[in-house]
Amino acid sequence: MADIIIDRVQKTFAAFHALKDVSLTIGDGEFVSLLGPSGCGKTTLLRIIAGLETATAGDVRIGGKTVIGLAPKDRGLAMVFQNYAVFPHMTVYENVAFGLRMQKADDARVKAQVERTAGLLHIEEYLDRYPNRLSGGQRQRVAVARALAVEPKVLLMDEPLSNLDALLRLEMRTELKTVLQSAGTTTIYVTHDQTEAMGLSDRIAVMHYGVIEQVGTPVEVYNHPRTRFVGGFIGSPPMNFIRLPVIAGEVEAGGQKLAVPAGATGEILLGLRGEAVERVSTADGLPMHVRVAEPMGSHLLLTGSIRDQLVRIVLPASETVRGGDTIGLKLDRDRLTWLSPDSGKAYPATP
Amino acid sequence: MSAASATPANFPSSRRWLVWSGIAALCAWVLVPIYLVALGALGGRQGVYQWPKTGLPTGISIEPFLLFLRSEGVTQSFLNSLGAAGITVVLSIALGAPAGYALARYSFVGKDSYRLLVLLTRAFPLAILALPLTVSFIRLGLYDTVYGVGLIHTVLALPFAALVTQGIFLGVPRELEEAAWIFGCSRVQAFFKVVVPLAMPGIVATAVFAFVISWNEVFAASVLTVRNRTLTAYLLTVLSESPMHFRFAGGLLLILPSVVFIFAVRRYLFAIWGISSK
Structure with a gap:
């Protein structure tokens, strides 16, 4: 030893x-x-x-x-x-x-x-x-x-x-x-x-x-x-990265106001695990355009875009979504990662 | 299964027939000349000139061959040949295998030119080198000795030994050697415990090759010896004046040791372990 x-x-x-x-x-x-x-x-x-x-x-x-x-x-x-x-x-x-x-x-x-x-x-x-x-x-x-x-x-x-x-x-x-x-x-x-x-x-x-x-x-x-690399390398599907504009220390994601770490201005990169979301009605959530839906048995894998950026989202197998649909997503605030779009490094976790 | 049952019933038997006839042809290719030479050597004076030839081993005895062996210089030159071939085998493996290992495992400055240089030793015909060699051998006291002939034969065999063993060592996966280092071997121990056993078939083949090169070589042996002739050099000078059955006996004596030697090492000639970690 x-x-x-x-x-x-x-x-x-x-x-x-x-x-x-x-x-x-x-x-x-x-x-x-x-x-x-x-x-x-x-x-x-x-x-x-x-x-x-x-x-x-x-x-x-x-x-x-x-x-x-x-x-x-x-x-x-x-x-x-x-x-x-x-x-x-x-x-x-x-x-x-x-x-x-x-x-x-x-x-x-x-x-x-x-x-x-x-x-x-x-x-x-x-x-x-x-x-x-x-x-x-x-x-x-x-x-x-x-x-x-x-x-x-x-x-x-x-x-x-x-x-x-x-x-x-x-x-x-x-x-x-x-x-x-x-x-x-x-x-x-x-x-x-x-x-x-x-x-x-x-x-x-x-x-x-x-x-x-x-x-x-x-x-x-x-x-x-x-870092962005770690998020993208670990996990299947890999972590999604979505560029969002920062307005007064917050980003707006389909009705949700999310506080971003101090010091972030202009744009920020949101690191989102595919399963850190909940499906809500299109009006209440962040809209996602689903291109392909793959029922994997244990879960439902959706590939599509949020704000014209490619994402892969995992929903429970019980959900029914078809390619071409638009769905609303509510993000799980506790499981989001905020990264700098320039350096690809994560901001220290907000307390 | 379904593919096998779809083929005609006689397909396997005709296939086997083909294989066996091939084996028979190959055996005949090697064995028939040896058999005829042996027949000539053992048949004595009458056997050689008998006509028509029956091809059957009638009237043979070991006597004519023993008579040949007892004649002046035969035994001694046979032993000289064995000695020179032995020196060649030992030296070309002892020097060639480490060179081959270095070529296979290490990258060093001038590796390619070294490899070329090794081959270049064979670029000069022995005939050109014969006179200077004789002079320097006389100076060094190597002239007319078995050692001298062995050394020259080593020079002939060494380039092949180095290049052939390089290929063999390349075939031994590096990981096996590294595993040996990890589990307690020094570099030398790993070489002898892991690399050599796996490379053995190739090393033995190289040894056979070196043996045959030395055993068959006649020019250098003739030039560099006077009294201590090797068998080939001796037979070359003597046989033209000998009766037919003596010539056959000489031929048989030339064939026998190679056959015996290859037979003795045949086990190592085949890759029994099947080097493959895949």
Whole structure:
């Protein structure tokens, strides 16, 4: 068990700044996701922590000690790779035992650990097999078992579920959460899939162009995005952004007068979650022109425009709306985000 | 299932017939010449000149072949050949595989020109180099030794060893190596515990190739030796004056070690693990 402090880490590849001054503190036993689109630097950051890549500047401390300059094997961590990286020339048993064998653990301990972790991940039946006779999901279980068998202080996961098909991914996600909760290992999880990050993490660090845009619990990040990018990246459908004119510290939204944060003048960007609305009569609410209505079973997804700006709105499945309709929406005052249209940054939440 | 039942009933059998006839043809392609050479070598003087040939192994005995083996210089040159080939295999793997690994895994200044330079060693015909080589070998005390021949054969085999192993190491996913580093291996340990076992089929194929290059090479071996001849160089000088069945015996002796060597390492020639993490 150990905490991790990432202190102003930079990484440049030739002229390309992969990481610009990234700082992040991860508590002991915490599960933190690095979330962002491809090329945002999340994998690079993970590889710097692992020691597979060297930082151009900055410090990484694990359990209070700097690991800069240490070989990966001396950092007390384990890793699960995107392509599983199970050794094809070893049986599942030897794969899981690999880290312990390298630590020169005695056979009894190896056996006990392999059986324990194999049990956790339900791969006991395959221990004698070679990985080429396993499916992708089974290989990923082996990779996770191999990582857990060494009882690492820190567990790093690099998009471990992205090679699995959708159904398997959901199943493995639940299982990972169960296993990792009981293990209590400090975990850093890299993913571009926001549902994975939301479902698994204690906290999420959203990355974009080599910068951490926001760190927070899934609920914080979802409800109070600090930048336009975070709001747009997290959530399905993504957050809607509507430009509204500010008149005397307020905006007018279809009969509703909404106070905006102090200092906002001219125009303001309203960040609106698709479900933070209520349907009211057209006369009483903010009018929305519905272009397409998609009944999703659990809810009704509407795509259309408010004040000629594209929005996606979620209504309860019981509502009936058809393409071409105009409906009225009442906004949930407590769940709105106000952003500056120029910088894309959110104003501090109004008290 | 439905597709299989729709095809004519005799389709699988004709397909199998095709496969087996192909296998038979390929086997015959390799085995018939060896068989005829062996027949000539073991048939003795009468067997060689017998006409019409029956093609059947009648009247053969190991005697003529043993007689050939016992004749002056044959055994020694055979051992010389083995020695030179052994040196070639060991050196070209020991030097070529690390070079191939460096080419596969690292990017360094002058990588492309290095790769070209490696190939350029084969650009100069040995015939041009023969005289200066002989002179310097005499100076270095390598002239007329098995080591000298082994060294020259290494030069011939090394470019291929480096370039072929580069391709092999490229085929070993980097992630596997990184996983080994994470789970407690130093770079050297990871190389021997993970990369080498996975690259083994390719490394063995390279070894076979180096062996064959050395075993078959005759020009350098003839130029650089006088008394310590390799088998090819020895046979070249002797066989033209030998009776027919001696020539066949020489041919058989040239074929046998390659066959035995490849047979011994055949297990490693096939990618038993099927490198694939996909």
